[in-house]
Amino acid sequence: MITxxxxxxxxxxxxxxxxxxxxxxxxxxMLERQENAFDLQEPFCASLLNRETLSQIFDKEVGQNSSLTxxxxxxxxxxxxxxxxxxxSPREENVLFILSTTKGNVENLEKSLTDDRCFxxxxxxxxxxxxxNHNTPLVVSNxxxxxVCAQIAAVRELLSGKxxxxxxxxxxxxxxxxxxxxxxxxxxxxxxxxxxxIDRVGLNLGEAVGTIILKAGNPSKDTYxxxxxxxxxxxxxxxxxxxxxxxxxxxxxxxxxxEVSVEEIGFVNVHGTSTAYNDEMESIAIHRANxxxxxxxxxxxxxxxTLGAAGIIETILSMKAIDKGxxxxxKGFEHIGTTHPVNISxxxxxxxxxxxxxxxxxxxxxxxxxxxxxxxxK
Amino acid sequence: MEDLVLQLKNQIIEVLNLEDMTADDIDASAPLFGEGLGxxxxxxxxxxxxxxxxxxxxxxxxxxxxxxxxxxxxxxxxVSKNRKK
Amino acid sequence: MKVLSxxxxxxxxxxxxxxxxxxxxxxxxxxxxxxxxxxxFKMDSLCKLGFVAAELxxxxxxxxEKENAAIxxxxxxxxxxxxxxxxxxxxxxxxxxxxxxxxYTLANIVTGEIAIRHKIYGESSFYVLPNPExxxxxxxxxxxxxxxxxxxxxxxxxDYDNDEDYLADIKLVTK
Numbered sequence: 215m216i217t218x219x220x221x222x223x224x225x226x227x228x229x230x231x232x233x234x235x236x237x238x239x240x241x242x243x244m245l246e247r248q249e250n251a252f253d254l255q256e257p258f259c260a261s262l263l264n265r266e267t268l269s270q271i272f273d274k275e276v277g278q279n280s281s282l283t284x285x286x287x288x289x290x291x292x293x294x295x296x297x298x299x300x301x302x303s304p305r306e307e308n309v310l311f312i313l314s315t316t317k318g319n320v321e322n323l324e325k326s327l328t329d330d331r332c333f334x335x336x337x338x339x340x341x342x343x344x345x346x347n348h349n350t351p352l353v354v355s356n357x358x359x360x361x362v363c364a365q366i367a368a369v370r371e372l373l374s375g376k377x378x379x380x381x382x383x384x385x386x387x388x389x390x391x392x393x394x395x396x397x398x399x400x401x402x403x404x405x406x407x408x409x410x411x412i413d414r415v416g417l418n419l420g421e422a423v424g425t426i427i428l429k430a431g432n433p434s435k436d437t438y439x440x441x442x443x444x445x446x447x448x449x450x451x452x453x454x455x456x457x458x459x460x461x462x463x464x465x466x467x468x469x470x471x472x473e474v475s476v477e478e479i480g481f482v483n484v485h486g487t488s489t490a491y492n493d494e495m496e497s498i499a500i501h502r503a504n505x506x507x508x509x510x511x512x513x514x515x516x517x518x519x520t521l522g523a524a525g526i527i528e529t530i531l532s533m534k535a536i537d538k539g540x541x542x543x544x545k546g547f548e549h550i551g552t553t554h555p556v557n558i559s560x561x562x563x564x565x566x567x568x569x570x571x572x573x574x575x576x577x578x579x580x581x582x583x584x585x586x587x588x589x590x591x592k
Numbered sequence: 593m594e595d596l597v598l599q600l601k602n603q604i605i606e607v608l609n610l611e612d613m614t615a616d617d618i619d620a621s622a623p624l625f626g627e628g629l630g631x632x633x634x635x636x637x638x639x640x641x642x643x644x645x646x647x648x649x650x651x652x653x654x655x656x657x658x659x660x661x662x663x664x665x666x667x668x669x670x671v672s673k674n675r676k677k
Numbered sequence: 678m679k680v681l682s683x684x685x686x687x688x689x690x691x692x693x694x695x696x697x698x699x700x701x702x703x704x705x706x707x708x709x710x711x712x713x714x715x716x717x718f719k720m721d722s723l724c725k726l727g728f729v730a731a732e733l734x735x736x737x738x739x740x741x742e743k744e745n746a747a748i749x750x751x752x753x754x755x756x757x758x759x760x761x762x763x764x765x766x767x768x769x770x771x772x773x774x775x776x777x778x779x780x781y782t783l784a785n786i787v788t789g790e791i792a793i794r795h796k797i798y799g800e801s802s803f804y805v806l807p808n809p810e811x812x813x814x815x816x817x818x819x820x821x822x823x824x825x826x827x828x829x830x831x832x833x834x835x836d837y838d839n840d841e842d843y844l845a846d847i848k849l850v851t852k
Contacts, residue, residue, distance in 0.1 A: 253769070255772075316783060317760075317782070320760055320782075323760060323761060323764040324764065327765075332757055332760065333753065333754070333755070333757070333805075333807075334755050335753065335805050335806055335807040336807070338805075339807060350806065350807065350810060350813055352804055352806075352817070353804060353805035353806070354802070354803075354804060355755055355783070355784050355785060355803050355804070355805050356785045356801075356802055356803055357783045357785050357786075363802060366824065367802075367804075367817070369824060370817075370820035370823050370824055371820060373820065373823045374816070374819070374820045376816065390767060391760075391763070391764060391767065391782075394767045394772075394774040394779075395763065395774060395776070395779035395782065397774065398637060398641065398774040398775065398776040398779055399637060399776050399779065399780075400637065400640075400652075400653075444824055445800075445824075445825065446799075446800040446801065446802060446825075447798055447799065447800065448748070448788070448792040448798055448799065448800070448801040449792075449798075450792045450793050450795075450796050450797055450798050451793060452632070452633075453634075453780060453786050453789045453790060453793070454633065454634055454780050455632075455633055461798065462798065465798060469825075576785075577780060577783050577786060577789070578783060578785040578788060578801065579789040579792060579793065579801070580785060580789065580801050607777075608719070608777075609718040609719045609777075610715070610718070611715065611717075611718035612715075630715065634719075634776055634780055635777070637776035637777070638775065638777045641773050641774070641775060641776065644773065645773045
């Protein structure tokens with residue numbers, strides 16, 4: 215059995231998982247209009263971390279460390295908090311570190327095109343070495359689905375028996391590089407995003423880091439979150455446009471539905487970026503998978519799209535929501551704006567179900583999903 | 593106008609990496625997307641950059657581009673009326 | 678794992694299943710073995726390299742056998758070469774961010790290009806490693822069969838640094 219034994223989220227809404235889930239239940243968001251951020255002329259709406267405050271927290275909690283970039287400090291801080299929660303000994307040989315990121319330290323290219331901190335594996339190695347771990351860390355770089363793919367990679371490593379614990383860190387920080395790219399794609403909404411809404415015009419970007427620690431073996435607590443099923447599929451259609459038939463996501467849902475029954479699913483936590491095509495694509499896939507009646511929700515209205523962190527933090531928040539018997543509200547949603555209506559709401563709903571599915575889609579035509587079940591004594 | 597059409601053809605061949613193609617191969621009145629040159633959504637975004645860089649024209653709404661980017665002729669027409677450089 | 682076929686492409690040689698092929702450059706392989714896929718010229722170098730390497734292994738496999746295949750690639754540079762090229766389009770003095778470059782600033786796009794060409798609907802995954810460690814890569818690929826049943830996996834190292842320094846070393850494997 216593979217169970218989750220610890221987690222952490224650091225976002226503009228808080229530096230612990232509890233702070234984050236409380237803020238979301240209260241309907242908070244730090245998505246704000248940014249003027250001149252990252253030296254960009256065109257304003258945009260994003261949820262940004264306070265670098266100064268977080269660096270101070272890092273110095274106090276971890277100690278001053280000039281060899282780590284801000285991105286790497288976030289990864290270390292989040293992983294440290296999760297590791298301490300479960301008293302894991304991170305230097306042991308049976309612990310594997312996995313990093314989910316799309317662009318790592320890409321902001322360093324602005325100073326030097328040959329900065330070797332831009333190699334993603336350098337960041338991952340630094341983080342693993344920080345904790346005294348000497349296994350080669352895996353870097354999953356699968357665009358926006360990386361956070362779910364990193365969990366899937368962890369599940370496989372644990373199932374193989376080679377490792378007993380996987381520390382999965384998802385993180386991206388924003389930069390001129392990333393924001394200008396999304397602007398050139400005309401993908402950004404000038405206001406707070408509206409997932410699945412008729413008036414949605416684009417996505418918001420956000421910064422966050424999240425850590426999940428998975429363990430192979432018997433659960434260490436009476437109640438636990440257990441991995442159930444996963445899948446990754448390509449649309450085989452276009453490198454940036456979502457499939458018009460929802461092919462990849464449909465196949466992901468279909469694979470997962472071979473392992474879980476519709477009756478036990480509390481909700482599907484969607485990607486819900488609030489672009490016209492993504493949300494439409496997902497609604498088609500959900501419809502094709504006969505999940506129209508199952509509640510769905512999306513969390514981009516609280517954090518924006520946090521890229522490599524999205525799959526991690528949205529999984530953690532889905533677990534915490536079911537722990538409280540809740541389906542989190544889809545902030546920003548008002549009137550259904552997809553061809554196939556889905557069961558979505560901007561209000562917090564109740565559930566007594568124990569399974570959720572987390573899905574993501576991204577550039578490269580990739581789609582991924584993972585399902586977890588809450589087990590043990592309720 | 594003919595000069596502008598030729599200039600646009602050459603610029604488009606370059607920025608969209610239309611290898612093995614010369615200006616003569618492109619019919620200025622033929623559709624650029626779908627059939628014709630088979631351009632796609634990323635090409636459309638790159639054409640928006642081209643108009644801004646070369647002619648000082650800012651298109652903020654990609655759907656606006658749909659009409660303008662119908663053919664080389666329609667782009668030339670729009671550029672001649674709206675160019676700032 | 679059983680290896681069905683393999684190919685290695687470097688700036689100086691192309692070796693398919695142990696035999697040297699005359700086509701030399703990446704474009705040369707495209708012209709000799711593909712020739713009718715204009716989107717090839719829109720790809721960045723990493724994608725071109727992975728695309729032609731995959732073509733040599735997949736071109737004779739019937740489309741229905743490819744549908745449930747998986748693509749799992751690794752490299753060291755990620756998309757760094759294109760990252761640098763994109764960075765040049767956002768300088769203060771000459772600020773025209775290129776969407777056609779930005780889309781290739783993700784290493785996994787190469788898996789998407791291969792999936793589109795061969796109608797592969799299975800898994801597509803990309804991992805970045807410090808070095809081409811055979812044991813780590815084989816482990817990841819072997820473990821893929823623990824949670825999925827692809828008909829075969831196209832896998833290996835596809836890394837592009839510059840015209841004089843690139844390597845595609847990929848293979849088709851089954852369980």
